Amino acid sequence: MKLTILGCHSATPTASTHPTAQILEIKGHLFLIDCGEGTQMQLRKYRVKFSRIRHIFISHLHGDHFFGLPGLISTFLLLGREAELHIYGPKGIKQSILLLLKLGKAYTNYPLYFHELEETTPQLIYEDDKVTVETIPLKHRVYTNGFLFKEKLEDRKLNVDAARELNIDLSYYNKIKQGFDVENRDGKLISNKDITFDPPAPKSYAYCSDTEYNPEMVPQIEGATFLYHESTFLDEHYHLAEKTKHSTAKEAAVIARKANVGTLILGHYSGRYGKLELFRKEAQEVFDNVELAEDGKSFQF
Ligand SMILES: [Zn+2]
Numbered sequence: 001m002k003l004t005i006l007g008c009h010s011a012t013p014t015a016s017t018h019p020t021a022q023i024l025e026i027k028g029h030l031f032l033i034d035c036g037e038g039t040q041m042q043l044r045k046y047r048v049k050f051s052r053i054r055h056i057f058i059s060h061l062h063g064d065h066f067f068g069l070p071g072l073i074s075t076f077l078l079l080g081r082e083a084e085l086h087i088y089g090p091k092g093i094k095q096s097i098l099l100l101l102k103l104g105k106a107y108t109n110y111p112l113y114f115h116e117l118e119e120t121t122p123q124l125i126y127e128d129d130k131v132t133v134e135t136i137p138l139k140h141r142v143y144t145n146g147f148l149f150k151e152k153l154e155d156r157k158l159n160v161d162a163a164r165e166l167n168i169d170l171s172y173y174n175k176i177k178q179g180f181d182v183e184n185r186d187g188k189l190i191s192n193k194d195i196t197f198d199p200p201a202p203k204s205y206a207y208c209s210d211t212e213y214n215p216e217m218v219p220q221i222e223g224a225t226f227l228y229h230e231s232t233f234l235d236e237h238y239h240l241a242e243k244t245k246h247s248t249a250k251e252a253a254v255i256a257r258k259a260n261v262g263t264l265i266l267g268h269y270s271g272r273y274g275k276l277e278l279f280r281k282e283a284q285e286v287f288d289n290v291e292l293a294e295d296g297k298s299f300q301f
Contacts, residue, residue, distance in 0.1 A: 001024065001025065001026045001149075001151075001203050001205060001225075001226075001300070001301050002024075002025040002298055002299070002300050002301075003022060003023070003024050003025075003205065003226065003228075003265075003298065003299045003301075004022065004023045004025075004046060004048065004296075004297075004298045005022055005267065005293045005294060005295060005296065005297050005298070005299075006018060006021040006022060006023060006039055006042035006043065006046065006048075006295065006296075007019050007020050007021045007036050007038070007039065007042060007295055008020060008022075008267035008268060008269065008293035008294065008295060009064075009267075009268070009269055009271065009295075010064060010210075010230075010232050010246075010268045010269060010270055010271070011064055011270070011271065012064075012271070013036070013037050013038055013064075014271070017271070017295065018036060018037075018038050018039075018042055018295050019036025019037055019038070019063075019064035019065065019067075019068075020034040020036045020059075020064060020065050020209060020267070020268060021033070021034050021035050021036050021039040021042060021068060022034065022207070022228070023043070023048050023053075024149060024205060026131055026149055026151065026205075027130040027131050027151060028130075029054070029055065029131065030048065030049070030050075030052045030053050030054075031053075031055050031056075031057060031133075031149065032050075032053050032055070032056045032057070033056075033057050033059075033147060033207050034057070034058060034059055034065040034066070034209070035056060035058065035065070035066060035067075035068040035069040035072060036063075036064045036065055036066070036067060036068050037063070037064070037067040037068050037071075038068060039068035039069075039071075039072060040068060040071055040072045040075055042295070042296075045296070046296055050072075051076075051079070051081065051083070053085075054083060054084060054085060054086060055085075055086045055087075055088070055126065055133075056069070056072075056085070056086070056087045056088070056089075057088045057089070057133070057147045057207075058087065058088065058089030058090070058093060059089075059138070059144050059145055059146060059147070059207075059209060059210070060089075060090055060138075060140060060142050060143060060144035060145070060210065061089070061090055061092060061093065061096070061142060061143075062141075062142065062210070065209070065210075066089070066093075069087070069097065070097060070100045070101075073085070073097060073101075073108065073112070074101075074106065076108070076110065077106060077108050077109060077110070080109065081108075081109070081110040082109070082110050083110060084110065084111045084112075084113065085108075085110060085111070085112050085113070086113045086115060087112070087113070087114050087115065088115045088117060088125050088126070088133075089114075089115075089116065089117060090116065090117055090118070090142075090143045090144075090145070091116045091117065091118045091143075092116075093114060093116060094114035094116055097114075117135060117143075117145055118143070119135070119137075120137050121137060122134050122135055122136060122137060122148075122220055123135045129152070130151065130152055131149065131150065131151060131152065132149075132150045132152065133147055133148065133149050133150075134147070134148045134150070134220070135147060135148075136148050136206060136207075136208060136217050136220055136221065137216075137217070138208060138209075138210065138211035138214060138217070139211050139212045139214045139245060140210045140211055140212065140245045140246075141244070141245045144210060144211065146206065146207050146208035146209065146211070146217070147206075147207045148204065148205070148206050148207075148220065148221060148224070149204060149205045149206075149207070150202060150203075150204040151202040151203050151204065152202060153199060153202050154199040154200065154202075155177040155178060155179075155199060156176070156177055156178075156179055156192070156196040156197065156198065156199055157177070157196060157197040157198075157199060158173055158176055158177050158195065158196055158197075159195050159196055159197055162194060162195045163176065163195045166184050166190050166194070166195060167184045167185045167186060168182060168184045168185070168190060168195065169184075169185055176192060176195055176196060177196070179192055179196075180192060203225040203226075203301060204223075204224045204225050204226075205224065205225065205226045205227075205228070205301075206220075206221040206224040206226070206227045206228070206259075206261070207228050208221075208227065208228060208229045208230065208255075209228065209229070209230040209267065209268050210230050210232070210245070210246055210268060211230060211245070211246070211247060212241070212242070212245040212246065212247060213241075213247050213248075213251040213254070213255070214255075215254075215255065215258060217255070217259075218255065218258045218259045221255075221259045221261065222259050222260060223259070223260055223261065223262075224259065224261045224262070225261070225262045225263070225301050226261070226262060226263050226265060226299065226301055227255070227256055227259065227261040227263070227264050227265065228265040228266075228267060228293065229247065229252035229255055229256065229264060229265070229266065230246060230247055230252065230266075230267060230268035231247055231248060231249035231251075231252045231266040231267070231268065231269065231279050231283065232244070232246035232247065232248075232268050232269065232270050233246060233247070233248045233249075233270055234248055234249055234250075234273065234278055234279065234282055235248045235249070235250045235282055237270075237272075238250075238251075240270075246268075248282070249266055249278075249279040249280075249282040249283040250282050250283065250285070250286060252264060252266055252283060253282075253283035253284070253285070253286035253287040253290065254286055254287075256283075256286075256287045256289075256290075257286055257287045262289065262301075263289045263290075263291055263299075263301070264283065264287055264289060264290050264291070265290075265291045265292070265293050265299065266279050266280065266283060266290065266291070266292055266293060267292075267293030276292050276294070277292075279292060280292050
């Protein structure tokens with residue numbers, strides 16, 4: 001998995017900071033997560049092959065997470081895209097995009113599918129043979145979801161040397177990878193664990209922006225490899241976090257600690273702070289493994 005931060009600042013774009021958008025590369029997919037204004041320029045700047053994006057996940061309909069979407073859809077049209085595009089987001093997203101296209105008498109030459117979300121419990125919204133995506137219900141001023149991206153457990157790895165030594169016929173090799181015990185040529189039952197290696201532990205990425213402190217998400221994101229959790233404010237402004245239904249760096253770290261995640265990535269910073277290191281420092285008082293999102297930064301895991 002590789003996560004590239006295209007933008008990680010809250011509210012208004014500036015000359016040097018971009019609103020929220022991320023690219024997650026996972027098992028051959030390029031998933032776009034949120035699409036703040038200017039996302040398509042960021043995709044070009046960081047050389048993301050954006051024609052490969054087939055699925056876009058929008059957390060909520062505040063402008064700093066969504067105003068880049070009409071532009072990107074329109075650019076795909078101008079570039080002659082033919083591949084399907086799937087958009088997952090709150091109810092109303094379809095109407096808003098289609099109205100803009102209609103007013104400009106523009107229609108996509110590629111199939112555009114909307115998957116509108118309105119449930120307030122976790123939903124499985126995407127699945128193939130390698131990956132699942134679930135919503136993480138969040139608490140914000142408007143209906144908002146985070147997203148949990150999970151690799152599926154791979155087949156067990158065959159230990160060819162052990163299988164040969166134990167005199168097992170080649171025709172059983174697929175069954176062995178699927179976890180079955182098999183008989184060898186002498187009619188003896190061989191236990192699967194004696195002829196296989198464990199597959200790598202599946203990785204997961206939990207994306208949580210925007211939300212007030214919300215421990216209800218903890219059981220769902222338990223043990224995630226990486227957690228991105230918004231930290232719009234520092235603790236000194238916790239009253240602003242409460243008022244605007246955002247989180248502080250400290251609250252993000254408490255969630256990371258409770259959920260026992262691998263690494264916490266902070267982002268969605270308010271523009272009022274000079275140094276981002278202040279966010280890391282505050283979070284590390286609660287949870288050790290803290291990274292700071294920065295526009296253009298990548299995380300490999
Ligand atoms: Zn918001």
